[in-house]
Amino acid sequence: VNRSATEIAEAIDYVGGILSVGAATDLSFVNVLVMRDSFDFAADLLAEIARTPVFEPAEIERQRQQVLSGIQVSLDDPAYLAGVVFGRLVYGLHPYGMPHNGTPASVRSVTRDDLRAFHEVHYVPNNTLLAIVGDIEAEPAFAAAERVFGDWTPRELPVSPNAELPAPTRRVVVVDKPGSAQTAIRVGHLGLARDSSDYLPFDVALKILGGEGGNRIGSVLRTERSLTYAASAEVVSRRFGGDFMAMADTRSDATAEALRLMVDEVARMQRERVSRRELENAQAYLAGSFPLTIEAPNAIAAQVLESLLYGLDLADLPTYPNRINAVTVDEIQRVTRAYLQPRQLSVVLVGEASAFVDDLVGVGFDDVEILSIDEIGPFLTRDDQVVSVDSFSPLLPLVP
Template sequence: MRAARTWRTPAHAAAAALACAVATLAIASSASAQRVDWPREQPPPPLDRRAMVFPHYEIRSLANGLQVIYVGHHEQPAVSVRMILRAGTASDPAGKPGVAQFVGRLLDQGTTTRSAQEIATTIDSIGGALGVGAARELSFVDALVLKNDFDLALDLLSDVARRPAFDPAEIERQRTQVLNSFQVSYEDPGYLAGVVFNRLVYGFHPYGMPQGGTPESVRAITREDLVAFHRTHYLPNNALIAVVGDVTADEAFAGVERVLGDWPAGAVEPPAAGVETIPMPTRRLVVINRPGAVQTVIRAGHVALPRDHDDFLTFDLAIKILGGDGGNRLAGVLRTDRQLTYSASADLAGQLLSGDFLAQTDTRTEATAEALRVMVDEIARLRRDRVSRRELRGAQDYLAGSFPITLETPNAIAARVLEAMLFGLDLDTIEQYPQRINAVTPREIQRAAEAHLHPDNLSIVLVGDASTFIRDLPAVGFDRIEVVPVAELDLTAPDLRRGGRRGQ
């Protein structure tokens, strides 16, 4: 059967065209009336908050002083085992930065019972992961495996943590790799800005030294240094271990007792450098000159709060408003308003003895002075002017709303629990984080900013082509400037120049 066809006369066609035009104009008019300019000034409303219930946990101590934390998490047939030692790069021997990280690099590169190849083959054969290393306050060994391989993971972790071989040939191989990595790092303006910033903020305290050491210090590290660090700090009564995942509490504690219960305790040495050696915030501007650079890396901040300070959460929220998740005034001004950068941020890092506040961005070289002035002005504004309830609520909604996502895996839970234990925090504060964040008021934000933010005493680092912007800095209020050629940079010298007097 043929489809029926409709024939139209010219009059019909004209009428249809007119009707179509009228309809089109009506639609366009309606769309124009509803048009929204992008980007919107207001973000979409946050999703409904998810109720968060922290998994059941237990804490026990073995006879040798090892603290064991168990957290049940049965959504996946996996187990995360994480051990941390309360000794990291801040415990490096005086004058030898880099020892802790060197030890950490060697832990899985052969033990007295397994070769490096055997360790790698064993963990790979079960589809697991083994990690080792050192950070500022801690050294670590961790393993992630399926539930059926829990006992094997414990065996490996115990062997790697307790019996590293420190084979001379492996030491030299790792030393070569580290020295080669310095050549790459010293070409990275972000790395240079970071290590110089830490040096300005913390002075000659171990917090101020590069965590991986310097080329000179790494060349000087001996096998005896590595063995001594391990013998001194890798002790059960200086360690924490978290077992998180699809095992019972009895299985977790029995497994740890089996492989680590006979680990002898020892005398734990306190840090050689105390908080009294960390300088007070002092205004200083250092330019690391890299001729020909087309961008300038900007870092500004000062010494701040230790992680267990009562004001840490409130001040951290203030810094989030300045340049973090859920807020970020710096990005709004530097990127959106001024088009001076692609990104800008601010962060608060808390350690055992102290901490630091850091604001950072990159900008095109000729805009260096303007970007720096804007950044410092925003820091001062946060201290001077009370934040609005609307701005605070935006940051709170983001942080409280996204928090449950950060605790969805055994690894994430283990890391959060061990962090709390390391810094002496109550584990209940983990589950209560959303409520504690949402309870902060604008008045409390202003009080914390006034007490702990010091815009007149910022340590500032600029890494870029000094010849392009150095003359612009006095015009925007920065007239005391130190310029250090990148080829002459020496982090152990008070003036940061090679050939200068060495620090203590």
């Protein structure tokens, strides 16, 4: 008899292990972390969760209420609002443009039959990756995998939807949040898929623009102008595409100035060569922090599974620091000129609109859409904007 969520929680606690289960944009995962003498227990538990979940009605409702409560709280968070609207602007009709935790309507509509049908179609061995990392030799590890997964029958997977990513288009959306003392600013556009050969130099370039080891945007907005406590830029790269986003929070009356400076820095990054010192600082941070990402068994498992999921060469994993340090100033200039489009940025501003909207014209943004908080739901879920997700890749790392 398969165990309920409570029984599974009690079982993992009994052996002093850790169980984590979740879903992200490109994958879902089950992670089991146990001591060596509980390895067989972990293998059995992992297989039970992945292959034969109960989907207990009471547990579904409990999770549903937790998600709905979380969404309700998030709707008061400017950073969350800016993120979901930014995703919609950048990815358009693509599933990547939908909020990761769904919408109130979509969460309420999911039934137990929906979950069981989705599981039956997508949770199959030919759509699954397994990593076993720890103090265990290959032979018993493979034997355990064969024991718990050997009779799992492959099935034909559905064809992924042909949802093309839209070309970057300049668009400015203001989400009016009366009473806000600050404005959340998000600026960016489509980036690269994770398997792009230019991912590495583009990631380094964005570290110079707004990441650890560099951060031009932070230097200008915080150090030089005192407009924010923190400003940054990041790259998100997935299976079918990605984006880059620069972000900052500033006081309402400084919104237009901060936005202009952020856009100017993106343009400067695309227009001018970076200095050798900027590149070396970014390289030192990325190469120096890499050992921290492979310290623990579960971290190693995550790195290996990510490489497999995105079709990367596993042989490249241990050479990451060397490949980072091999990036040149010329490569940074090439990728920024190829992929940054400062004239086609999607811009989201969340704050008290009356405090800054009139200032936007003066800094070059005269075509602005204004949404109320109540209009965000329809903006995200209009029938002509929704694309269903028909492909899912569960990752199942097992870490003894």
